[in-house]
Every structure is written in structure tokens, then in C-alpha cells.
Amino acid sequence: MVIVLWAVSITAFVIIQLPPGDFLTSYIMKLEASGQIVDEAEIAALRKQYDLDSPIHLQYCKWMWKMLHGDFGKSFEWNRPVRDLIAERLPLTVTISIFTLIFTYLLAIPIGIYSAARQYSIGDYTFTVFGFIGLATPGFLFALILMFFFYRYFGISVGGLFSPQYQLADWSGAKFIDLLKHLPIPVLVIGMAGTAGLIRIMRGCLLDELRKQYVITARAKGVSERRLLFKYPVRVAINPIASTIGWLLPGIVSGQTIVAIVLDLPTVGPLLFRSLVNQDMYLAGSSIMILAFLTVIGTFISDILLVWLDPRIRYEKQAR
């Protein structure tokens, strides 16, 4: 895991180094475009301050060293420490991710079980169609369509996570309730694709399981259908689902990035987007670092969960 994180940091650093020029060149261009005089001495001072002239590997080492000490550098554009900027948005990013994850599982697993138990019923077909559409619709488009409908027919705009009066307010019970009111739409939009995919997997796994001999035996012995379904097949079919966090989480973080830009959510996604457009190097690097970090940690937790859920893996490890 440490190695993965290290690889992530190198990738992040390479990525932010890729664009030709750096923040200062675009800064100078901006100044020139607005007709201001560019002060050579000031530029040189800035270059020195941000170490833009030292060789790349040195820049990387310095960046890493500082990051390990909790110093993420300074954002050129906002003129504030990157750490503060990200710290502001990180809790909300994590909150949304977790809520989306819970939402996805809560919705997908029962629907998957239903679809498998009543294969080829009207309900199954309905969910299948919805599932396919959910997979086919890009999150940002779904967000746009939702916004359009809410705006058109209810006259409200659904962007953001807080009502205007709470935007800058300190945390309080009322603000929290306000946040909960705004959460459903982003969670729905971000979770849609994952839910659709998960339903398909859950349905497939359970169908495979239901065809097995032991289910037929149990049925022949007269075990009630409900008990038959939940006692073993569902438990077996849920195991692969637990391991899906590995791909579900990157999907959520990735979907969240773009949906957050459309819905104007105060998460890390839009921050990353703006920093990329403005070539705000430290901010962009740290943002993608944090996003990848979240995913890797999440996947790690899911691995632990899987061991805890599935006794077979646990025993295998002990046997070794």
C-alpha cells in the first residue's frame, strides 16, 4: 500500500509537470493581457520562492518532504496554503463518498436479490432497463437533466450543498440539517452508475448460486422459499459484492469530481478542475494525491472487511 501511494505521488508530480510552462508563465501572460507591466524582479523572486528553477527530481524530493511534514505548499491562485483549501473541502468529499457508498449498497443489494429471485418478472425487467439506462447516462448529464427539471417545474435550483444563509456560517445543528436536505440529489446522481452496475453483479451472482445443487436439495426437503433464499445463497452472493468496493470507490470519487463541478458542490473535485485550468501546480498535485489516497485507503479497508466477512479467506490465511 505504501508503494502504491508512493507511485501515486510520482504520477501526481509528473502529471502536474507535464503542461508546458508553469504557473508563472500563465501568470505573466495574464498580467500582459490586462496591460500591466511585468516586474522582472518580482518574477525572479516568485521563481525562487517556488523553486521553479531547480531540477525536477529535486523539486519532487522537496515537495514530498514537505508533504510528509504536512506542508502541501501554497496555492498560487488563491494565495493560501493548499492544506487549508483542501482541509476545508475534504470532510464534505468524504461525507458524500460514504453516503453514496451506503446508498449504493442499500439500494443495489435488495434490488439485486429481488431481480434474481423473481427472474424475468415485470419487476426484474423494469430494474434491468433502469439499470442499463443508469449505466449509459454519464453522471454530469443526469445532474444537468435533474437540474433542468427542478428548475423548470419547481423553480428551484438544486446546486450546492448549503442554502445561501448557511454558506459561510459555522457548523451548527441547523447547518447540518440543511446539509442533509441538500445531500440526496448529489448522492443519487453520483451513486446511480455504481448502483446499476452492482445490481447486475448481485443478480448474476445470486442466479449462479440459486442454480446449485444444495438449493435444489433444500427445496426438495421443503425449506420455505424465504428461508431458502436468505440462509445461504444470499450470504454467498454478497461476498463478491464486498470486494467490489475496490472498483466502486474509484468510480464514486471519479464520478463525484465531475458531478461536483456541474452541481457546484464544495468538494475537492472542482478545486482540482480550477487548479488544472489555471496550472496551479501544488494545488492540482495535492488534490489528485488526496483523491487517489482516499481511494487506496478505501480499498484497503474493503480488503479487511472482506476477510472479516468471508470465513474462507480468514481460515486460508491462518492455515498458512
Next chain:
Amino acid sequence: MKNKQDKTSLEEKYYIASQWQLMWRKFKKHKLAIFGGTILSIFYFITIFCGFFSTQDIYKRHTQYIYAPPQRIHFFDEKGFHLRPFVYGLKRKIDPVTFRRTYTEDRTKKYPIYFFTHGDKYRLWNLFPTDIHLFGVKSGGTIFIFGTDKLGRDLFSRNLHAARISLSIGLVGVFLSFILGCILGGISGYFGGTVDMVIQRVIEFLISIPTIPLWMCLAAALPPHWSPIKVYFGITIILSIVGWCGLARVVRGKLLELREEDFVMAAKIAGATDYRIITRHLLPSFLSYLIVNITLAIPSMILGETSLSFLGLGLQPPVVSWGVLLQDAQNVRSVALHPWLLIPGLFVIITVLAFNFMGDGLRDAADPYK
């Protein structure tokens, strides 16, 4: 008696049919897959002749018709049914306070639709100069089936031209990831050992990074002064950087499975080279799985391009793709006033759905002996 004969001949047919024939037979049974395949072939066919199917030049500005709504095609007027469809003219009214334009149908002006008409000049496949369009109205009239955008350009024609980029970027991207996936997955599965370990770690690493942020970073790294063609290929390369991982995994898994088969051993003993064993014996035996995987990988490429272009990090105007067209729909207020700006999104959804349906059918057909 006759019935029995029929049955035996059918059975015989089953046994002598090649694997591909069996697959085709099974695929045909999957109604949704056939449906998806049909839609896709229509889309690609139109895309190839997009100049012919569109009604006008995609850069032509109709300054009198900015944000005009889609014109409805009529068959009935006050005099009853007409075999030749027609559109009514548009009457523009500008609100003196808000400067909002509203358009109403002008029933006094009627423009019949003619087929194979002469219209704006274009070059078919950039080679043959021509001005024949599938349908259109006589000069003086307007026909905007999907309405117009903020510069008064016809969205129907723009959507058709956008399809050219959006649909082809999936194919090119998948082609690239196919090559990468086959080579790296092949090496990884066939040779095993340290190489396998390294490639597997790289794949795991790439899969664990959230794709859209990664794509965004890479797309932002494309030099802004590049020509549209270069940007196009840059984007496809970016999309396939993540795309090859899944394919490589399939190739590796199948190779590991097949490596132990007797016919590989036989080929080895007969003195076949590694290259020959991989290309002649191993690849054909799981080609069907590869095709399924490719079909299912294309939609994610299309969605990736659309998302990137929508954010303004992918292709840039004047190039048109569905994502670029959707850039105009970023503002909710403008979408609420001009809902036809969302039409490209509809195309994206239909295309991706069709690919998914077809992939589903192919997956069922890939194992015809089951």
C-alpha cells in the same frame, strides 16, 4: 418420419457448423442485442455520410435565428393531409425588457421539404465536392429540426457531424487499448514470473486511481496550441491509458488457463516458436472474449471523451463532438430556456445503451457450446 429427418439434419447442421456460425445463431436470438446492433449500424452509416444527411453547413450562422426552437415537421395543414412534409416559418419576437427571443410558428409561410436537394456546398469524405443533401427546403426557408445554438447554427447538422468524432474516438481508443492490452497481457500471461508481477502491479495501480481526475490532469497537460487532429489523438491516447488494463487482465487470465492445455504442449514439442504459439494457437481460442470486452470498452471511451470535452478539457470548438455541443448546456438557466441543447446527451445515452446491449448479446454468444 419427415419430422425426424428434419431433426437429424438440424443436429447435423449443429455439429458441422463452425464456431462463428454457432455464435451468430445464438446472437440472433438475443433481441435486444440485435436491436442495439441495428441502431449502431444506422448511426455509423449516417456518420460516414454526415455531410449528405445534414441539412446545412455546420458553421453557417443564421443571425436571424438565434436559439430558435426545433421546427416541427408537419403533414397536415388547414387544407388537410399532404404527402410532402413541410415546416412552417418562424416568427421572432424580442421582449423589449429582457431581450429574450421567443419564436412562434408563422402559419402563413410554408416550406415544403424536398429530398435530394441542392444546399450548402461540402466535400464528401473531404474528396468529392458536392451540394446534394438528403432533404432540405428551397432557399429562403429554414429547417432546424433540432433548433439552433447561441450563434444560430443548425443543431441537427452539428449533431450529425459531432457523431463523427464521438463515435470514432471510441473505436480508435479501443483499437489502441486493444493493441496495448494484447501485447502486455500476452507477455504477462505467457511468460509469467517477474514480468508478470510488474505488469500486474502496474495494472492494479492504474485501476485504483479514479479515472476522471486522472484524465482531467492528462488532458490539461495537452499543449493548448496543438491542432485539432493532434488533440484528437492525444485524447484517444489518454483514454486508452486506462482502457488497456481490463483487456490485459482478460488476455492474461485466458492465457494462463490455455497455457496448460494439451494442444499448446503439442505445438511446443512440434517446435513452434513462442510467437507462433501465441498468434496461431492461443489468440484465436479466446478471440470471442476479446471482442466482447472491446464492445463493452467502447462506451466508457465515448463517455470519457464526452465528459472531458464537456468540462472544456477535451476537444475544443470549432471541432464538434457531443461533449463540445454539451458545453453550451452547462448553464442551467440557458438549458431551462432552450432544452433542445440537451439533445446531444440523448445521442450519447442511446449510443452507450446500444453498445451495452450488443455487448451483452455478444457475451452470451461468445460461448456457443454452453
